[in-house]
Amino acid sequence: MQIAKKYFTEGLIQLTILLSLIGVRVDIDSYLSGYYSPLIEINLGPSSAYTQTPFHNLRDTLDGYSVHPKCPELDYFFASRRLLDEVRTLGSPRFPTQLNAWLVHQVSAAEEADDGPSTSNNSDTSPGLESRGDEARDDSEHLPDSGQEVCQTTSELGRGPCTAGACGFLKEEDEAKVKEEEEPAPLTQLAHSSTLEQESLLEGITALSNPAEHHPPAIDIENWNNLLSLSVTDLEELDSLVTERLSDLEPDITTAISQDVSLHDAMVTGAGVFGVTSEGVGSRPVAQQQRTLFRLESTGSSHSDASPGMAVGLAALPFASVCNLTGNVLQHSALGGCLDEAVFDQINQLGLEGLDTMDTQLMGCLEGIDPQVLEDLDSDSGLSLESSSGGPVSPGSSEMSSSSSSYCEDEGGATGYSSEVDSLPSKGLVDHSTWSHIDQSESVWHDHSYSSPAFLDPPSVTLSHKGIKEEPLSDDEGQQFDQRDMSRDEMRARAMYIPFSVLQIVNMPVEEFLEVLEGHGFSPEQVTLLRDIRRRGKNKLAAQNCRKRKLDAITGLQEEVERLRAQRDRLLREKQLTAKTMGAVGQQIKQLTRDVLARLRDDSGQPLNPERFTLQCGANGRVVVQPVRRPAVSTSARNKTDKRKKEKKQ
DNA sequence: CGATGTTGTCATTGC
DNA sequence: AGGCAATGACAACAT
Numbered sequence: 001m002q003i004a005k006k007y008f009t010e011g012l013i014q015l016t017i018l019l020s021l022i023g024v025r026v027d028i029d030s031y032l033s034g035y036y037s038p039l040i041e042i043n044l045g046p047s048s049a050y051t052q053t054p055f056h057n058l059r060d061t062l063d064g065y066s067v068h069p070k071c072p073e074l075d076y077f078f079a080s081r082r083l084l085d086e087v088r089t090l091g092s093p094r095f096p097t098q099l100n101a102w103l104v105h106q107v108s109a110a111e112e113a114d115d116g117p118s119t120s121n122n123s124d125t126s127p128g129l130e131s132r133g134d135e136a137r138d139d140s141e142h143l144p145d146s147g148q149e150v151c152q153t154t155s156e157l158g159r160g161p162c163t164a165g166a167c168g169f170l171k172e173e174d175e176a177k178v179k180e181e182e183e184p185a186p187l188t189q190l191a192h193s194s195t196l197e198q199e200s201l202l203e204g205i206t207a208l209s210n211p212a213e214h215h216p217p218a219i220d221i222e223n224w225n226n227l228l229s230l231s232v233t234d235l236e237e238l239d240s241l242v243t244e245r246l247s248d249l250e251p252d253i254t255t256a257i258s259q260d261v262s263l264h265d266a267m268v269t270g271a272g273v274f275g276v277t278s279e280g281v282g283s284r285p286v287a288q289q290q291r292t293l294f295r296l297e298s299t300g301s302s303h304s305d306a307s308p309g310m311a312v313g314l315a316a317l318p319f320a321s322v323c324n325l326t327g328n329v330l331q332h333s334a335l336g337g338c339l340d341e342a343v344f345d346q347i348n349q350l351g352l353e354g355l356d357t358m359d360t361q362l363m364g365c366l367e368g369i370d371p372q373v374l375e376d377l378d379s380d381s382g383l384s385l386e387s388s389s390g391g392p393v394s395p396g397s398s399e400m401s402s403s404s405s406s407y408c409e410d411e412g413g414a415t416g417y418s419s420e421v422d423s424l425p426s427k428g429l430v431d432h433s434t435w436s437h438i439d440q441s442e443s444v445w446h447d448h449s450y451s452s453p454a455f456l457d458p459p460s461v462t463l464s465h466k467g468i469k470e471e472p473l474s475d476d477e478g479q480q481f482d483q484r485d486m487s488r489d490e491m492r493a494r495a496m497y498i499p500f501s502v503l504q505i506v507n508m509p510v511e512e513f514l515e516v517l518e519g520h521g522f523s524p525e526q527v528t529l530l531r532d533i534r535r536r537g538k539n540k541l542a543a544q545n546c547r548k549r550k551l552d553a554i555t556g557l558q559e560e561v562e563r564l565r566a567q568r569d570r571l572l573r574e575k576q577l578t579a580k581t582m583g584a585v586g587q588q589i590k591q592l593t594r595d596v597l598a599r600l601r602d603d604s605g606q607p608l609n610p611e612r613f614t615l616q617c618g619a620n621g622r623v624v625v626q627p628v629r630r631p632a633v634s635t636s637a638r639n640k641t642d643k644r645k646k647e648k649k650q
Numbered sequence: 651c652g653a654t655g656t657t658g659t660c661a662t663t664g665c
Numbered sequence: 666a667g668g669c670a671a672t673g674a675c676a677a678c679a680t
Binding site: 510535538539541542543545546547549550 | 667668669670671672673
């Protein structure tokens with residue numbers, strides 16, 4: 001299944017390239033960055049699962065070694081960067097900045113929040129690209145100042161169908177600033193990535209005729225602005241900066257850009273309307289409610305101050321754009337069934353944070369995907385039961401809303417139960433009554449599992465490995481697969497009426513866990529089960545980390561073997577070359593000696609016999625003729641040795 | 651149907 | 666002393 005995932009990611013990248021060729025901008029980069037953002041947290045998290053990961057990441061990134069086959073996400077990441085870099089190096093004029101693309105994202109997201117998944121509207125009759133382009137044109141026409149002028153401008157800027165110049169720059173600037181503020185101490189690779197983005201930003205500003213490099217969709221920027229509380233003033237400064245840059249350019253271009261700026265501003269103001277992000281206005285009450293609920297139970301001392309919204313938004317928002325794309329395109333392509341785990345992680349985030357508005361959108365994105373394929377996608381998930389594959393239907397992920405944002409299962413080991421989980425005041429620990437109320441009466445968190453009636457009934461335990469896998473399905477399907485897809489511990493917990501998910505049990509700090517054990521009036525059997533679940537969950541992660549480390553070690557050793565083998569071959573070649581050189585030099589010396597001796601005469605006037613004389617070069621540089629020492633000594637020695645051998649035989 | 655790979659789990663050890 | 670990570674070993678299941 002990792003192959004399928006890889007195909008999907010590669011395919012997504014290729015799709016991005018194709019879309020870029022026709023002028024549609026897809027921000028797979030930010031998507032991947034959002035997906036791999038846990039890399040940043042790896043260094044920060046106290047969990048050993050995190051501390052395990054950096055070494056092979058650094059090795060892979062710094063030494064240029066091949067990516068570990070068991071770490072496909074790294075492969076994806078670097079492959080994506082490589083491919084995107086290749087695309088970007090092809091030349092900017094062919095990839096004009098796409099106002100329409102991100103505008104579609106924005107509009108579709110907002111509309112879908114109200115009207116349901118619009119991405120599937122056109123998918124029946126046209127591929128995603130065409131439908132996307134149509135939407136883009138339609139959207140641009142709806143806007144007051146965009147439209148024909150913009151298209152006319154873009155025809156001059158590049159071959160893209162309908163482009164505008166500056167909006168991408170603005171967004172890129174925003175993203176760069178956001179990344180700077182957001183990632184104070186990223187890993188090397190990500191830092192490099194961020195640097196690349198900033199460099200490209202500068203390039204984009206200074207070269208307007210080259211406007212179409214990598215531009216994250218505005219949806220990311222807008223939401224990141226929300227997430228990071230980036231002031232509108234900053235955006236205005238950016239706008240003014242771009243406007244200055246544009247002042248030297250052609251009037252029509254400037255016009256188009258000014259229109260983009262206005263659109264951008266409009267989007268800035270409309271971000272609150274969009275409001276599905278964690279820091280957004282719309283979701284704020286939800287987050288506060290979650291926090292309140294959390295504090296009802298937890299002392300919260302161990303929870304960090306990390307903003308849940310940030311983590312959620314970073315993961316969710318890139319997905320929104322990607323989902324919009326994949327939702328349309330993948331329905332008609334072989335890639336359609338190969339959604340990455342990260343997609344479902346982000347689905348989970350969306351379902352948590354902006355469920356009211358994003359639910360239908362996400363479902364629309366997933367409608368065209370074969371559930372079987374989705375199942376396959378998760379089938380190789382080591383933590384499929386609670387984490388990565390949990391997706392919107394995962395009880396654990398739903399309740400531990402923050403886990404998915406930071407969770408990257410293949411990322412350097414089993415990081416599913418991340419420290420982020422503990423640090424985020426999601427629904428990590430809720431009160432007994434509150435929990436059941438929320439999960440059963442409200443489907444706010446897309447908790448298909450716990451919201452299903454099956455939860456109250458002790459499930460008929462069918463302990464199969466298949467049952468530990470969870471698929472992102474619709475509500476109905478999710479309920480159908482609910483019991484079957486639960487892990488054994490999950491089912492045990494349900495059977496014992498344990499009001500906590502496995503994720504919660506595993507990830508809660510030990511202090512809180514002890515408080516839970518003591519403060520909920522659990523029976524001894526329940527306490528034992530809770531401890532077992534916690535132990536098994538942690539051990540499961542430990543085993544996954546252990547195996548990953550083992551594989552990394554094997555890979556490292558194999559690479560070392562290859563390196564040493566290459567070194568040995570190189571040294572052997574050098575040795576052979578040296579021997580050849582020495583032989584040639586010896587022959588030259590012999591010939592030179594013969595020539596010299598042939599010109600010399602002995603006392604009787606006869607030429608010196610090269611067999612009997614030789615030339616010796618002294619330390620002082622003088623060359624003297626010496627008689628050749630007969631191998632009498634050697635022969636005598638040989639005789640001696642022969643005698644010794646004979647004596648030994650005797 | 652056996653080989654191989656994957657994953658979860660248990661037991662143990664050491665920190 | 667208890668928690669937990671690490672890891673070998675085993676079993677169940679998937680491929």
